[in-house]
Amino acid sequence: MFLLDAAITGRRQVARDMFVIAIEAPAIAASVRAGQFINLGWSNGPLLRRPFSVYRTDGDRIEIVLKAVGGGTAQLLAMNRGDGLSCLGPLGHGFEISAGPKSVVLISGGLGVAPMPLAAREARSVGIRVSWVHGARGADDLCSESEGDEVVWSTDDGSKGFHGTAVAAAPDGDLVLACGPNRMLAAVADRWPDALVAVETYMGCGTGVCLGCAVPLKRGGYDRACKEGPVYRAADVDWASLPSHLPYAVTA
Amino acid sequence: MRVDLSVAVGGVSLRGPVLAASGTFGYGTEVPLLERRALGGMVSKGIFLRPREGTAPPRIAETPSGMLNAIGLQGPGVEALIRDYAPQWAEWDFPVFVNINGETAAEYGELAARLDGVPGVSGLEINISCPNVEQGGLYFGNDPHAASAVTESVRRRTKLPVWVKLTPMVSDLGVIARAVEAAGADAICAINTFVGMSMDLNAYRPRLSFRTGGLSGPAIRPLAVHLAHQVAQAVTIPVVGIGGIARAEDALEFLVAGCSAVQVGTATFVNPRAIAEVHDGIAAFMAAKGIASLSDLPRYLPRD
Numbered sequence: 360m361f362l363l364d365a366a367i368t369g370r371r372q373v374a375r376d377m378f379v380i381a382i383e384a385p386a387i388a389a390s391v392r393a394g395q396f397i398n399l400g401w402s403n404g405p406l407l408r409r410p411f412s413v414y415r416t417d418g419d420r421i422e423i424v425l426k427a428v429g430g431g432t433a434q435l436l437a438m439n440r441g442d443g444l445s446c447l448g449p450l451g452h453g454f455e456i457s458a459g460p461k462s463v464v465l466i467s468g469g470l471g472v473a474p475m476p477l478a479a480r481e482a483r484s485v486g487i488r489v490s491w492v493h494g495a496r497g498a499d500d501l502c503s504e505s506e507g508d509e510v511v512w513s514t515d516d517g518s519k520g521f522h523g524t525a526v527a528a529a530p531d532g533d534l535v536l537a538c539g540p541n542r543m544l545a546a547v548a549d550r551w552p553d554a555l556v557a558v559e560t561y562m563g564c565g566t567g568v569c570l571g572c573a574v575p576l577k578r579g580g581y582d583r584a585c586k587e588g589p590v591y592r593a594a595d596v597d598w599a600s601l602p603s604h605l606p607y608a609v610t611a
Numbered sequence: 612m613r614v615d616l617s618v619a620v621g622g623v624s625l626r627g628p629v630l631a632a633s634g635t636f637g638y639g640t641e642v643p644l645l646e647r648r649a650l651g652g653m654v655s656k657g658i659f660l661r662p663r664e665g666t667a668p669p670r671i672a673e674t675p676s677g678m679l680n681a682i683g684l685q686g687p688g689v690e691a692l693i694r695d696y697a698p699q700w701a702e703w704d705f706p707v708f709v710n711i712n713g714e715t716a717a718e719y720g721e722l723a724a725r726l727d728g729v730p731g732v733s734g735l736e737i738n739i740s741c742p743n744v745e746q747g748g749l750y751f752g753n754d755p756h757a758a759s760a761v762t763e764s765v766r767r768r769t770k771l772p773v774w775v776k777l778t779p780m781v782s783d784l785g786v787i788a789r790a791v792e793a794a795g796a797d798a799i800c801a802i803n804t805f806v807g808m809s810m811d812l813n814a815y816r817p818r819l820s821f822r823t824g825g826l827s828g829p830a831i832r833p834l835a836v837h838l839a840h841q842v843a844q845a846v847t848i849p850v851v852g853i854g855g856i857a858r859a860e861d862a863l864e865f866l867v868a869g870c871s872a873v874q875v876g877t878a879t880f881v882n883p884r885a886i887a888e889v890h891d892g893i894a895a896f897m898a899a900k901g902i903a904s905l906s907d908l909p910r911y912l913p914r915d
Contacts (some may be wrong), residue, residue: 360643362883400881406828407673408881447643447883563671563678564880568637570656570682571671580664581685586641602669602820 360387360566365446366419367438376426376500377470378436380411384446392478394453394536394557394590397421398565401438405431408447410562410585412473412538423519424473424502437596450565451589454478454555458485465491465507466525466547466554468539472502474557478536479507490532494525526550529538537593545598552594560584575600578610614897615904616890617863618651620849620871621798623706624736624770628905629862629890632853632876633736633776634682638696644883650705651872655692657710658723659783660718662688665907672809672818672830673777677808677830677839677855678877681821682740684712689722693729708734708774711765714742716757720764727769734771737761737796740803742825750801752778755790763872766795774851777842779831784838785845792846798850800874801839805831829875831835836864841914843869857866857885864898866893866905869912 363386364473369381387397391413398408409431431610438444454595456463456478462483463477464543472493479489488506501512512520521528523541526546535545535554544556563571567586574584575597581586616627629655636642639653665685672679673800674737687695692709700707709732713719719737726732737753739758751757758775765773775791777784779802804825809817835854849872853863859880865873878885902908 405673406676406877406881445882446669470799561669561671563680564635566643566883567641568635569671569680569880570665570685573668573670573682573685574666575667578876581668600667 360448360450363387363446365414365444367440367444369440370407373424373504374495374502377424377502378426379414379422379499380435381417381420381422382444382446383419384421385415385455386428388416388419388421389444391416391421392453392480394474395447395449395451395567396589397446397561398450399435401434401443401445407563408565409435410450410565412557413449413477414473415476424589425469427471446567451585452587454481454536454557454590456485456487456534458479458487460487462488462490462532463534463536464529464532465489465530466535466537466539467493467505468498468525468543469493469495471537471539471543472505474538475536476494476504477507488536490547491532492525492529493577494528511595514520533550535542540599540603541601542603544596545603548593548598552573552592554593556596557589557591558591558596560601612788612898612901612903614894616728616894618871618905619732620851621774621796625651625706625872627890628866628872628893629884629886630654630851630872630874631879632874633657633738635876635879639707640696640699642883646884646887647703647705649887651890652706652708652733653697653747654708654710655892657684657712657741658686658689658692658722659684659712659737660689660722660733662686662691667820669819670703672824674807674826675830677826677828679809679819679824679826680804681819681824683821693725697729697731705733706733708736710736710738710776712738716760716764717749719761720768723765724768725773727771732771734774735765735769736774736776736800736801737765738871739778740776742778742780742804742806742823743889747900749778749780749806750890752787753781755786758787759790761767761797762791772797774800776797776803778803779805779834779838788842788845790806792848796848798849798851798871799842799846800853801842802835802854805834827855829857831855832861832864836868839865839870840868840911856889857882859889862889862893863896865907867911870909
């Protein structure tokens with residue numbers, strides 16, 4: 360785990376209201392695994408850091424993908440190249456991807472694209488064929504950067520690709536990885552109990568001490584999205600008890 | 612100029628006045644980037660006799676300059692703490708206090724007896740101020756008789772230093788402080804979180820599943836400085852100041868207000884180096900002011 364003062368090196372738009380920010384963070388770029396996240400803070404920002412899956416790495420840079428869902432993300436998107444961030448990571452346990460399976464299906468809904476480019480890269484590096492199914496509300500909401508041996512699009516309104524959910528559009532594979540709204544992940548759990556899914560929760564510290572990011576488990580009790588997670592075997596999570604919608608209140 | 616930051620607080624010698632607050636440091640075993648040299652001591656996550664699952668999510672909500680939490684004292688129970696963590700603490704070069712919790716005064720006493728003499732446990736912090744449990748917790752902290760009964764129950768069962776952490780949710784904290792002092796407390800920790808609530812305007816209900824939570828962070832600091840000062844005026848035992856400390860200047864406010872030491876909590880979530888920065892900043896302040904030791908730091912403590 361590293362704590363780096365890092366500069367923003369670039370920004371690009373990848374869908375309606377959805378942006379990728381690149382950050383110079385060499386030690387994290389060199390060690391992060393797919394599904395792990397970083398916790399970002401900045402001066403005059405909100406009290407708590409903001410957690411983001413690492414989207415891609417490129418040399419010394421890492422990238423994150425975000426929308427302005429609250430005051431903190433709006434501030435991040437208003438920053439310029441060269442502005443500084445405090446970057447803590449890599450955090451959490453990512454997807455376990457190792458040689459063996461012939462094919463992997465990546466399923467992402469909306470901002471759930473976040474961990475998938477790294478997952479695709481890790482899978483292909485060990486010879487696994489990648490199918491990526493990406494779903495969103497409409498064609499303009501689809502992240503333009505999905506990649507793989509096979510890419511399947513789905514939209515709720517039918518404006519591009521499969522008319523329906525990404526889960527319904529997905530083929531079967533030896534390994535299924537998913538990220539998106541928790542209600543989507545619950546649907547993944549119904550169809551593929553052994554899928555590996557990255558959950559979303561509120562986070563306090565991001566390092567395992569505050570117990571704020573509790574994930575309810577089927578066997579009872581809770582563990583921590585930031586430490587044991589954010590990746591879980593789909594059938595292990597008690598989806599009915601995990602909030603499916605996170606209200607991002609605007610804070611001063 | 613070399614300054615001496617060591618301090619004796621309620622039966623324990625600390626190499627520095629900055630401790631890690633309960634609930635923000637786990638059991639000290641998973642803390643990232645910890646700079647031990649700056650740590651005066653730590654207080655463990657609150658423990659009960661038996662394991663507790665904690666509350667359903669969402670457990671935290673950010674608020675202006677603060678956060679609400681309702682973790683519900685999730686923990687493995689005292690036997691697991693003694694088995695898994697205390698042996699590690701025994702190897703460390705700073706004292707570890709265990710934050711103890713119960714639903715009855717007798718349960719606090721049992722915990723005290725169980726922890727007495729356990730290697731690695733340097734003292735107890737009685738939590739009579741947790742707002743996030745259905746029974747016990749805050750109930751004991753807002754009644755001087757109950758606060759006194761819990762403190763006595765612990766005092767009778769242990770030779771360990773006993774600190775008592777108070778809730779601010781009372782009309783006169785001095786009354787509670789004097790009651791626990793009379794019941795045998797070695798020091799008072801002031802204060803725990805304030806009870807707060809925040810509403811989710813999409814769901815038309817509180818953002819926390821527990822409905823209410825404890826407010827921490829810089830938002831509560833002036834309230835906490837005032838209450839710590841009130842306690843310091845009311846008792847003769849040492850006071851450990853807590854509430855929204857993020858920088859050395861914040862800690863110094865509590866020290867000037869009459870505290871002997873401080874605890875840093877929420878700030879470590881944001882800045883893993885907060886404790887070291889507070890410790891080093893206190894030393895730099897004292898050096899700049901020509902103050903050689905903490906006991907020479909001027910205190911504002913008019914007795915009326």
